[in-house]
Amino acid sequence: MNAGRLAIDPFWQCICPSWTLATSRTAARLVTRPRRPTFQCLNAPRVRQKSDAEIRHYKNLGRHKEDRSTPVLSPFATSAPQRPPRQPRPPEEKQKPPEPETSIDWQNEPTQYIYNHMRGAAIDGKVSLVRFLAELLVKERREKPSVQLYNMLILSNVGYQEGMGWRVGELIEDMEKDGLSPDGGTCHAGLKVFAVHPDHILRADILHYMSKHWIQVTEDGAHDVAAGLLREGLYEQGLERLDMMRREDMRISPWLLDMAVWILCEAGEIQEAYRIMRQRVDSAEINISRTLWLFFLDKASENHHHAATALVWTAQVEQHFINPASGVCLNVLATAAQAADASLATDVFTHLSKRSATFQPIHYELLISTYLATDPPDLQRALTILTIMALEKVEPTRAETRALYLYMRDEPESLPEAITVFRELNDQGRKIPIAALNVIVESYVHQANLDDAMKLYKQMHTFAPETSGAQTSFANIETFNLLLKACREVDPPDEHQASFLVSELLALRVTPTALTYDRLILLFMRAGTKNIQRSGKAKDPENCTKLRARGLELLDWSFRHFTEMRPLGWLPRFGTLEDLSVALASVGDTRCWDVLQVAEDERQNISGWDVKGGAVRRNVERAWETSMAKEPISNSPSESERAAAAA
Incomplete structure (x- = not known):
């Protein structure tokens, strides 16, 4: 039969399209x-x-x-892009090829x-x-x-x-x-070379040539193609190749799956890496590298992928096949807290306790967050963690109670329950740390519930353990700062309770902080401003005089606390300085310029003054002009006003 006639036969071309007259005469050119x-x-x-x-x-x-x-x-x-020319090295720098086996x-x-x-x-x-x-x-x-x-x-x-x-x-x-x-x-x-030295253009052309000439890709070649795609960063195409190999019932070698998981984890594609590891576990594959398991757990917990983290912990850590580092365990704990997996968080604590690890406050904080994130939230266990911290001689601070505060501030009915839990734990001989009580006070403050906050303060001494003897109170400066804030937040501000708290603070010899003075300034300044506003609305002249005198006296107390901060090297916050200077200017008190001058002199120590200091000065000047149009200049409350306030 004539070869040329065979090549152009329509039926033959339909079966083998790549067989043409040209290919029948000469070899196909790649x-x-x-x-x-x-x-x-x-x-x-x-x-x-x-x-x-x-x-x-x-x-x-x-x-x-x-x-x-x-x-x-x-x-x-035919039109592939050219590679940059290779620059020949000087003869003395050329490396000789290895000598053959002599x-x-x-x-x-x-x-x-x-x-x-x-x-x-x-x-x-x-x-x-x-x-x-x-x-x-x-x-x-x-x-x-x-x-x-x-x-x-x-x-x-x-x-x-x-x-x-x-x-x-x-x-x-x-x-x-x-x-x-x-x-x-x-x-x-x-294909095997391009799996080691990736070149997606040449690989694609080889695959096209194989398809055109009906050359089937073997199982080994499919491994090489998938490996090259993954190494080039073509993750979607590489994963499609792996899926195609599974659909064709090819046996995928463990080395390729290990490499895929490793590369995907490095790229942050934890979900795809988890899918591969899940399939390997479900297919009962054994002898998966422990190094790969450790690496997978590290990356999964670092990216807070709960399903992947739980898979490794259940399949490997709990079976004592691998022993992750303490830093990895901390990431696992954070992942459990984010996913509200209390069981996993408890297992992490158990695992760390077996190796006699030293627990840090962050471990307890994450465990508290986990219990509060469960459905329904387990408030009792979360509160118990604070007493466990005290038992382990890790004194909880405000940082460890943020999750509790966020929960209780929005759930007012949980506050009596929290007090009851602490009462029961105290009866069992547990030490109740002051930070645990302060978070309840802080929640009352957020709800502007001064009465319950003061009631809890007066009961704080009853939460002290019996072995510590009689105590009047073990409140700290944070307790007083919270209560002073509560006195300011109520309407009208309660300066009487604030004065009582100041006397308590002095009697207990608690050292005040800059925040204590700052809140006293704000409290008395707002209380004074409130009284002055009420005096303008009073119909009784005598009552109007008393309210104004009281307001001026409270403003005077506010300024005195400001002056007491200066020798201690402290300054009020930016907003406090603005409020105080504007309040003094609004009543025609020349001491507003003293406050403004101090702020100008210490501008480098006041955050935001360089940007907003000019606006503060304009506000003070505007308040001063308004006050001058109503009343004469005054430096301090007059004697008659003081007497009226005292009466």
Whole structure:
């Protein structure tokens, strides 16, 4: 039958579209690019035996090919982008290729032995040795260049030290010069090289060539394709390849799955890594690397992926297969708190206690957050954690009670329950830390419930353990600062309770802080302003005089607390300075300029004054002008006003 007529037969073209008249006459070309002068890797001998100098020249062939400055084009595309030219290194900087195994007398070895040894060297990625043996076979043994030889030359580039991905294209071009067509072995060797030296353009062209010529990708080749895609960062395509391999019932090697999980975790794709690990666990795969489990737990807990973290903890940590570090355990605890997994959080504490780890306040804080995030919230256990901290001699602070405060401030009915829980724990001999009571006071303050806050303050001494003896109170400065804030938040501000708290603070010898003075300034300033506003609305002249005098007296107390801060090296906050200066200016008190001057002098120590100080001055000037239009200048309450206030 005529070959040309067979190639153009319509039925034959339908079955095999790639078989055309052109392909029936010549071998299919993978390399379709402009011809350029090149030095072929393999050349069959023509006339005579080569001299020793020529043999040395062929032995150094690898060095010449690597130093080519001509750009290498894609061997599968006609218009592929050119690579930047390789700059040849100076002769003294060139690294000589490794010498072939000198213990073997290659001249006396049989040809089949050389082929077998060459095949093993190609698998090991020994580029120089494979090229030397190939030249030996062609030049000395007069072997014809074959697809088998070129396949081994291509495969030898799989090594990460000597191998280069761009050599694959040049070797395929040399094959075509010798009249050889790439086969399945050539394509799979290239795919294996690109799994180590990724080049998505060449890989895509090889896959296209295989599809066009009906060359099926083997299971090993599918592994190489997926590995190359993942290493290039083409995660979606790599995962699609893995899914396709599963659909085709291919056995996926553990090394590929390990690499996929590792790369995805490094990229932050924890959900996809978890999907792979979940499938491996569900399929009862054994001998998964413990190093991979530890790495997966580290990344999953770091990214607060609850499902992945719980998987590793249940399958590995609880079975005592791996022992994560304390820092990883802290991340696991934070993940459990975010996901409201009280069981996992408790397991972490149990695991750490077995290794006699020293618990830090952050561990207890996360455990409290976990109990409060459960549905329904477990307030009793969360409060109990504070007493456990005191038992472990870790005194809780305001930081560890933030989760409790956020919960109780929005749930007023939980406050009596919290007091009852602390009462029961105290009856059991547990030490109730002052921070635990302060968080209840703070919740009352947020609700502007001064009465219940003061009631709890007066009962604080009853929460002291019986072994500590009789105590009048063990309130600290934070307790008083919270109560002073409560006195200010009620309407009208309660200066009488504030005066009582100041006397209590002095009697208990509690050292005040800058915040204490700041809140006293605000409290008396607002109380004074409130009285002055009420005096303007009073119909009784005598009552109007008393209210105004009382208001001026409270403003005077506020200014005195301001002056008491100066010798101690403290300054009120930005908002306090503005409110005080404006309040004094609104009643025509010249001391407003003193406050403003202090703020100007200490502007570098007051946050925000450089930006908003000008606006404060304008507000003070505006208040001063308004007061001057109503009443004369005064420096302090007059004697008559003081007497009226005292009466």
